[in-house]
Amino acid sequence: EIVLTQSPATLSLSPGERATLSCRASQSVSSYLAWYQQKPGQAPRLLIYDASNRATGIPARFSGSGSGTDFTLTISSLEPEDFAVYYCQQRSNWPLWPMYTFGQGTKLEIK
């Protein structure tokens, strides 16, 4: 099973600042990595798919990068509505069928 490790666990920033969230895979996932945003009481919302593609309706301040084992979600200038928990997710063929795993999440909080 591929393990995704997100860092930091909590990130304290102010509106207008730049946020950089990391996701590291225990083995290569190529570019098969997605990012989600989750606010309290809501379902996760897809932000980024295939490492760097913004989902429909996602603002341009969200960007994703990376391949292999190291990935980054960047929010260029934080808006008040961006403070939430962020998860990365991958799909692998383990060992004979698809298997999905999520990182443990990064909480982005207002400083």
Next chain:
Amino acid sequence: QLQLQESGSGLVKPSQTLSLTCAVSGGSISSGGYSWSWIRQPPGKGLEWIGYIYHSGSTYYNPSLKSRVTISVDRSKNQFSLKLSSVTAADTAVYYCAASVTAKNWFDPWGQGTLVTVSS
């Protein structure tokens, strides 16, 4: 636009079977364009993929839950279902249904989630 909605019992006794249904609207579950997943989230914790089903009926489960999980499709009602047997308090979670475009690697859209509590 595809939309998903979970329903089912919110309280299940230990050792019994949890049963949930996900109603699909805005598209046909039989069309072959999607796989249909269940994902759960214990209170205050992260996300765990439970398994998914194709329109054909083929299923794939998380190995950690495989012995207790059954996912099925009801094409006549355009919905799919989750059964989790022999539940314990550790199965208390918000359960989400979600869709993935066939051969793609992400989940979108998601249902709003339903809380299932395992307690006597």
